[in-house]
Amino acid sequence: MRHQKMIIGLVLALATLTVDLTASPPGASAAPAPTRAAPDPAGAAEEYGGFPASGATRYVTGATARPVRLPAGVPRFRGRAFDTCIAPSVDTMRRWRSSQYRAVGVYFGGRGRACKNQPHLSRSWVRSVHRLGWRVLPLYVGSQSPCVIAKNKKGVPIGRNPWSQGQREARDAVREAKAVGFRTRSPLYLDMEAYAYRNASCARTTLSFVRAWDREVRRSGYVPGFYSSADSGVRHMELSRRAGVRDLPSVMWFARWRTRPHLYREPSLSRYGWTPARRIHQYAGNVKERHGGRTLLIDRNLVHAPVARVS
Numbered sequence: 001m002r003h004q005k006m007i008i009g010l011v012l013a014l015a016t017l018t019v020d021l022t023a024s025p026p027g028a029s030a031a032p033a034p035t036r037a038a039p040d041p042a043g044a045a046e047e048y049g050g051f052p053a054s055g056a057t058r059y060v061t062g063a064t065a066r067p068v069r070l071p072a073g074v075p076r077f078r079g080r081a082f083d084t085c086i087a088p089s090v091d092t093m094r095r096w097r098s099s100q101y102r103a104v105g106v107y108f109g110g111r112g113r114a115c116k117n118q119p120h121l122s123r124s125w126v127r128s129v130h131r132l133g134w135r136v137l138p139l140y141v142g143s144q145s146p147c148v149i150a151k152n153k154k155g156v157p158i159g160r161n162p163w164s165q166g167q168r169e170a171r172d173a174v175r176e177a178k179a180v181g182f183r184t185r186s187p188l189y190l191d192m193e194a195y196a197y198r199n200a201s202c203a204r205t206t207l208s209f210v211r212a213w214d215r216e217v218r219r220s221g222y223v224p225g226f227y228s229s230a231d232s233g234v235r236h237m238e239l240s241r242r243a244g245v246r247d248l249p250s251v252m253w254f255a256r257w258r259t260r261p262h263l264y265r266e267p268s269l270s271r272y273g274w275t276p277a278r279r280i281h282q283y284a285g286n287v288k289e290r291h292g293g294r295t296l297l298i299d300r301n302l303v304h305a306p307v308a309r310v311s
Contacts, residue, residue, distance in 0.1 A: 070250065070306065073185045074223055076277045077103050077135040077307040082289075082298040083282075085115040090128045095292025103135040103303055109176030110141035110169070110191070112156040123181040126310055135307040137253075137280070138177060138188050139227065142169040143209065145195035147202035149232075153193050158209045166212030173213075174220045183309040184221035189253055190214075194229035197236035206233075207240060211247035218250075223306055225251035227282075235268040242270070251305050253280040261302035280305050 083105025088096070093104070106121060107113050126136060143165060144153040159165055173188050182188070190213055197203045214224035226249035228234050234254040241248055252274040254266055261283040264271065269279075284300040 070223065070277070071185060073309075074187070074306045075135070075309060076305065078277075078304045079103065079302075081105060081135075081137060081280070081301040081303045082296070083107075083137065083139065083301065084296050084298045087118055087121040087125065088294070088296060089120050090125060090132075092292075092294045092296070093129045093134060094132055095294050096296075097132060097292070099289070099291040102133065103137055103301075103307060104129065105137040105139050105189075105299075105301065107139045107141060107191075108180055108182070109173055112141040112144050112153060112191070114141070114152070121180060123179070123311070126181040126308070130310040136182070136310065137301075137303070137305075138182050138186065138308055139191050140169075140173040140176070140188055141191040142173070142213070144193055145197075145202060145206040145233075147196040147199045147206075149194045149196065158205055162205045162209035163212040166209040167216045170213040170216030170220070170224075173217060174222060177222065181311045182222075183311050185223065186308040187223040187225045187251055187306040188217055189225035189227050189251070190249070191227045192233045194232040197232050203236060207236065207245070210237075210249070211245070214249055215247045218247075223250050225249055225253060225306070227253035227280075228255065230254040230256040230266060230268045234266075238269050238273055241273050250274075251278045251280070253282065253301075253305070255282040255285070257283060257285050259283055261300070263302060263304050277304050277306070 080101045081103035082099075082101045085107065087104075087106045107115060107118070108121065130136065143156050143158045146157045148154060148157070173190075177186065177188055190210065192206070192210065195202065195206060197206070210226065214226075217224040226233070226237060228237075234252060237248055237252065252269065254268065256266065261281055263279045263281055264275065266279075266281065281302045282299050283302060286297060287300065288295055288297055290296075
């Protein structure tokens with residue numbers, strides 16, 4: 001009898017440990033043990049931040065999952081980039097060719113965009129700066145998480161129907177992207193400012209919105225990217241990837257300021273997630289720089305990721 005009790009106690013302890021190890025992230029359902037996943041009828045679902053190969057079998061493989069390569073024809077850039085609230089004039093971009101930067105992030109749309117008035121941003125501007133040698137990172141600031149931390153973003157929350165709202169805003173992002181000359185197979189980076197991802201209800205709403213946005217952007221022929229704080233949104237996406245959640249972003253743009261620029265040593269991201277050529281590190285923000293006689297307030301980024309195709 002004593003030995004039976006010891007055996008029963010050991011079995012219960014192992015069961016408890018298994019539950020702890022397989023706990024799902026906030027806002028996601030727990031993934032089963034590695035198993036064959038059901039096919040996606042639309043052919044557009046993505047696992048672990050990567051595109052499925054044509055006709056490939058999909059497996060839920062948790063933390064060891066490696067993303068599939070991006071589709072052919074997606075241009076990549078490796079180097080330094082800056083982003084700034086208002087797209088600078090073509091003349092300023094010409095003068096800034098004297099800087100270390102060769103790519104620029106531009107806020108092309110979204111109801112949460114801080115600088116809605118973009119006097120320079122147009123199809124002509126995109127084409128002109130591209131001819132100057134600049135590569136462009138398109139940023140879309142849509143609705144924000146209901147538990148967003150920044151006070152200035154609380155006025156544009158995700159509503160009660162996050163999936164349909166994500167789809168609508170994705171279609172808007174695609175329209176706006178086409179209007180300024182970003183062609184299909186361009187990345188569109190969804191800007192989701194830091195939020196309290198440990199709030200399960202809020203995390204569930206946010207994840208639903210992001211997944212719907214990703215799926216619709218991908219269905220339209222573009223590459224869905226994601227920008228957020230490394231310690232909130234990015235960590236939430238990584239936990240979701242490990243749990244086998246589908247329709248996650250293809251590219252991860254993580255903000256971790258006041259640190260040396262790096263791409264593959266981010267503690268919130270596994271080495272298996274969003275590699276290769278799928279990461280951007282925003283390592284400094286709201287800094288002034290002057291080049292060619294022009295001063296801008298910028299964020300600094302290290303990039304190894306897709307950039308826009310320009311028409």
